[in-house]
Amino acid sequence: MMNILHTSDWHLGHQLYGRRRHEEFQAFLAWLQGFVRERQVHALLLAGDVFDSALPGTRAQELYYRFLGDLLSPGSPCRHIVITSGNHDSPAFLDAPDILLSSMGIHITGRAREPEGEVLMLEGPEGEPELIVCAVPFLRERDLYRAKEGEGMQERDRLMAEGMREHYRRAALRAEELRAGRDIPVIAMGHLFTSGGALSEGVRELRIGSLGQVDAGIFPESLDYVALGHLHLAQKAGGSERIRYSGSPLPLSFAEAARPKEVALLRTAGRQVRVERVGVPSFQRLESVEGALADIEARLEELSACGQAVWAEVTYTGAAPAPDLRERVDARARNGLEILRVRSARPMPEGMDADAGRENLEEMGVEEVFERRLREAFPDADPESPELEGLRALYREVLAMPEREETCAS
Numbered sequence: 001m002m003n004i005l006h007t008s009d010w011h012l013g014h015q016l017y018g019r020r021r022h023e024e025f026q027a028f029l030a031w032l033q034g035f036v037r038e039r040q041v042h043a044l045l046l047a048g049d050v051f052d053s054a055l056p057g058t059r060a061q062e063l064y065y066r067f068l069g070d071l072l073s074p075g076s077p078c079r080h081i082v083i084t085s086g087n088h089d090s091p092a093f094l095d096a097p098d099i100l101l102s103s104m105g106i107h108i109t110g111r112a113r114e115p116e117g118e119v120l121m122l123e124g125p126e127g128e129p130e131l132i133v134c135a136v137p138f139l140r141e142r143d144l145y146r147a148k149e150g151e152g153m154q155e156r157d158r159l160m161a162e163g164m165r166e167h168y169r170r171a172a173l174r175a176e177e178l179r180a181g182r183d184i185p186v187i188a189m190g191h192l193f194t195s196g197g198a199l200s201e202g203v204r205e206l207r208i209g210s211l212g213q214v215d216a217g218i219f220p221e222s223l224d225y226v227a228l229g230h231l232h233l234a235q236k237a238g239g240s241e242r243i244r245y246s247g248s249p250l251p252l253s254f255a256e257a258a259r260p261k262e263v264a265l266l267r268t269a270g271r272q273v274r275v276e277r278v279g280v281p282s283f284q285r286l287e288s289v290e291g292a293l294a295d296i297e298a299r300l301e302e303l304s305a306c307g308q309a310v311w312a313e314v315t316y317t318g319a320a321p322a323p324d325l326r327e328r329v330d331a332r333a334r335n336g337l338e339i340l341r342v343r344s345a346r347p348m349p350e351g352m353d354a355d356a357g358r359e360n361l362e363e364m365g366v367e368e369v370f371e372r373r374l375r376e377a378f379p380d381a382d383p384e385s386p387e388l389e390g391l392r393a394l395y396r397e398v399l400a401m402p403e404r405e406e407t408c409a410s
Helices: 022-038 058-071 089-096 096-103 154-180 293-306 325-330 366-377 386-409
Strands: 002-008 043-047 080-082 104-111 118-122 129-135 186-191 227-231 235-237 240-245 262-269 271-281 287-290 310-316 335-345
Touching: 002 022, 002 129, 022 058, 022 089, 022 227, 043 129, 043 186, 043 227, 080 118, 080 186, 089 104, 096 104, 104 129, 118 154, 154 186, 240 271, 287 293, 293 310, 293 325, 293 335, 310 325, 325 335, 366 386
Parallel strands: 002 043, 043 080, 080 104, 129 186, 186 227, 227 240, 287 310, 310 335
Antiparallel strands: 002 262, 118 129, 235 240, 262 271
16 A cells, blocks of 8 residues: 655746745645655655746755655655656756656656656565556657648647657556556656646646647546646546646645645555545735725735735726825735735726727736747747747746845855
């Protein structure tokens, strides 16, 4: 019997409207380490989006490597860690320390490989086979098929879905070869968007990423459990109990804060896998405040008086213009209340429809603004072309520079 923890979408280094979240991530990882010891977790599966960007800052890296070392320290029940990349991660960055980490029981799949390189046979304390993991990372278009000039989006989606189905079919066949009739579970990992999955505000549109939706039927029946990442809301895929998203452990937007966060604890007995959904505590209170000006001011006064550290977003929906909205909101930010975002969603007067579609830059994340500019500057380019990926990497490096400078100064 084994206890296996399925988690995903940590997004270490994520910022919420410019507010760094190092303390939150630190608190989550401390909680997770305590949970692993308390519930005697033998294996940890992290299904993609370890980091929020391809070039994470030094503080995010420090959290990551310190956690891995602590989790496998003497006395810890955890003996296996399997990590796969997500669409936010750099495959090369994750793969770089694999030779060193694999000797410690930490297995990383950043880039797609042949089945022999992705399918792992994990052994117990006495050297006996106890678990097989198909460690499939985020599969990019180039991993699945060769694009041809003139192909429409629907044809690309069809070919990519077929390529993904074939990738998992081959991985499952390799897993069955390794299982060789033993009564041990096979678990597959993945970072993708299954049809019908519930999105949240924090999930970047996959066209940018750029896979479309795939049917949960791509996963062979021989897989005893499929541990998925990418969707931030914990949920079943295709209505199946054996195919699940663990969701992100921290809310990555104010909208996500309204939904409980969790990890999935798997208990195995032979090939049987039982799932226990475990709630993750909140490490930072997030509040959305909406309404007319008087309602907003009253609610902010309540939050200022609650005695807690609160981050808030404010949405004004009153009919009258409020040119001093930001000043009036900021005046009520006291006693640990911080206003991270202020926006107006009031109805536009008749005759002003031309302005109705304009977006406030303050309402968009910095990477979303950059992606918009890329699409405008290169409308005909493949979203995953080496040229655009290179520009993204350079941009993320620039974003990470202030954090690196701050770390060096301290």
